[in-house]
Amino acid sequence: MKRKLSNSLIIAAAGSGKTTELIKQIIQKANILPNDKYLVVITYTNSATNEILERLQKKVSVQPNIFVGTIHSFLIKFLIKPYGKVLGLVPNELIITDYEIKVNKSSKNKFVEKNMIVSTFLRKESLPTII
Template sequence: MTSQFTPEQTKAIYNHNHDILVSASAGSGKTTVLIKRVIEMILADTSVKELLIVTFTEAAANEMKQRLISAIKDELKVNPTPELKEQLLLCEDANISTLHAFCLQVIKRFHYVIDQDRSFSLLTDDVQQQLLKEQTFDSVKKPLL
């Protein structure tokens, strides 16, 4: 039912065959719109395996995955098809993550293409901050000439 959505949200849900970017303030319904769009795509025979859904925080990614699972369960109540049941099972391994986690996955998988050592690791914010402090203090300790 589209009556609960604004015209812009309805466009984001139902206009397919191209990528979209939804940018709006907190609490404006972005996740609801995205989940509805995904449900519509699944009902039109797109598999959850074919989708990449990225966000900026782990909390948001986890919430999206849980809301997608809930939405599929709700849809199953009115449309209990084997295909939809399969999509529910596929949600556990769906590509719903942070942008950083997705990029890390790509680098780990294709490290050899960019000549990256397979055993690389990411800096945590704390480690990065410590390294920057050390670098700054080292540069201050060195004579200018």
């Protein structure tokens, strides 16, 4: 029988064992995770991301289809990078580093160009729905 993965949300006070419980759930879900699916863990901070990954790596080898990161890093990895160029919303010379969008150095007004890229990308109706 095929087990179905479900969404989880953990809300608790500091020091109550959230990270420990999360690591336990990641390991359990990774065991039934198909190779063509991603397990996504979205955190509020880079510090939380690093803490989760450090603890997780002490227990298991982290599979390439397990993503742990902030909402910003998630959007960059799964939306902006793969769809931005395909949809023609970002120039070929666009480089995304962590949380910064850099445009061609010859651009006259980089701030305006960045805002145009981001706002156009966010308005595009053909983007996939993330649940």
